[in-house]
Amino acid sequence: MPFAVYVLGLAVFAQGTSEFMLSGLLSSIAGDLHVSLAAAGLLTSAFAVGMVAGAPLTALAGRTWPRRRALLLFLGVFVAVHVVGALTSSYGVLLATRVVGALANAGFWAVALVTALALAGPHRRARATAVVVGGVTVACVVGVPAGALLGELWGWRAAFWAVALVSVPAAVALLAAVPGGRPDGAPQAGARSELRALARPRLLLTLLVMALVQGATFCTFSYLEPLVTRVTGFGAGWVPVVLALFGVGSFAGVTLAGRLADARPDAVIGLGMTALAAGWAALALTAGHPAAALALVLLQGALAFGTGTALITRVFHLAPDAPTMAGSFATAAFNVGAATGPWLGGLALGAGLGFRAPVWVSALLMCLALAGTAALSVSSDAVGRTLSARRRPAPER
Structure with a gap:
């Protein structure tokens, strides 16, 4: 695997830390800015909304930009908004910085995915995707718990400063390792042609199934801190440990999926989604038991990110003639779920259904995703029968 692909994973680590770290800072932000817990949770949704809107738009803009320049521009904007977020005392300004930061992150993801796939070659798509997505899982293992610890020791603003500082060496590494021009040098299909292919x-x-899977993941993950402190019974000092467990599982899942999804994508997706649905229901039922909760957090992290990696690879497989926009639509679908999940979880909390309610919402979303997968299987079988009938020689008369 080219070294530049790992550098892209490093940069994604810095940005992934920001995307996920709020799950360990919600109570601190809510108290400091005098807003409700559900309102603090909407900061995660705001980031995801920015990713959804930004991914296709920045992918279209990035089609004509040199890869390295685009990556550095998006990363620079990302750093700037985190400095503003660390300084502000206004919830509205903080919400705005999450949206703008997400737009920059979306642009980075759109360019990073297509760059990584071009550098890795057509037969290592899942592995290249796993390396880039692996930056997010390392963020869950190291960055997110570190952010929660910084928030516990010095307040949530320290976590924002840390993200800005970590992004600086990532930018230096990008400048040194990523080629300055388009990595493949091949002519690109027109934007309209790619958009038609994505229809x-x-x-x-x-893409809908991917959004449902990520909605289930983020619904619980965004409210993991209040779940483990107010249902499981852990103290605030345990929150970084629980988040790290989720991250360890995520890293293991994405690594395994990177090795298996190129050869057996259907098995990875089907088994992973079934296990995810059962796992969220089990966590909702056993959240009051510390050992069971810890084991399930680890397992669900592995299943969620392993399945997500396989689904991203499937999108590129289904859209070979839309290389630029396929990654942006996969990123958008990922973040439609990331925006919808916390919102639905917040609705469940606001309705007074208890701190287990977001986990039950996750289980319901996975049931819908399984129904979508079943529809995909039926359509695939129908396409296969149609192709077989076309290839079958006509009977002799």
Whole structure:
């Protein structure tokens, strides 16, 4: 695997820390800015909304930009908004910085994915995707718990400063390792041609399934801190440990998926989604038991990110003639779930259904995702039968 692909994973680590770290800082932010816990949770949704809107738009803009320049520009904007976020005392300003930071992150993801795939080659797509997504899982293992610890010791603003500082060496590494021009040098399909290719029903259904899977993941993950402190019974000092467990599982899952998804994508997706649905229901039922909760947090992290990696690879497989926009639509679908999940979890909390309610919402979303996968399987079988009938020689008369 080219070294530049790992550098892209490093940069994603810095940005992934920001995307996920609020799960360990919600109570601190809510108290400092005098807003409700659900309102603090919307900061995660705001970031995801910015990712959804930004991914296709920045991908279109990035089509004509040199890769390295685009990556450095997006990363520079990302650093700037975190400095503003660390300084502000206004919830509205903080919310705005999350949206703008997400737009920059979306642009980075759109360019980083297509760059990594071009550098790795067509037969290592899942492995290249796993390296880039692996930066997010390392953020869960190291960055997010560190952010929660900084928030516990010096307040949530310290975590924002840390993200800005960590992004600086990532920018230096990008400048040194990523080629300055387009990595493949090949002519690109027109934007309209790529958008038409992305309108295929099976691809759209795959994107919907991806959004549901990520919605289930983020619904619980965004409210993991109040779940483990107010239901499981852990003290605040345990929150970084629980977040690290989720991250360890995520890293293991994405690594395994990177090795298996190129050869057996259907098995990875089907088994992973089934286990995810069962796991969220089990966590909702056993959240009051510390040992069971810890084991399930670890397992669900592995299943969520392993399945997500396989789904991203499937999107590129279904859209070979839309290389630029496929990654942006996968990023958008990922973040549609990331925006919807915390919002639905916040609704469940606001309705007074208790701190287990977001986990039950996750289980319900996974049931919907399984229904979508079943529809994909049926459509795939129908396409296979149609192709077989076309290839079958006509009977002799």
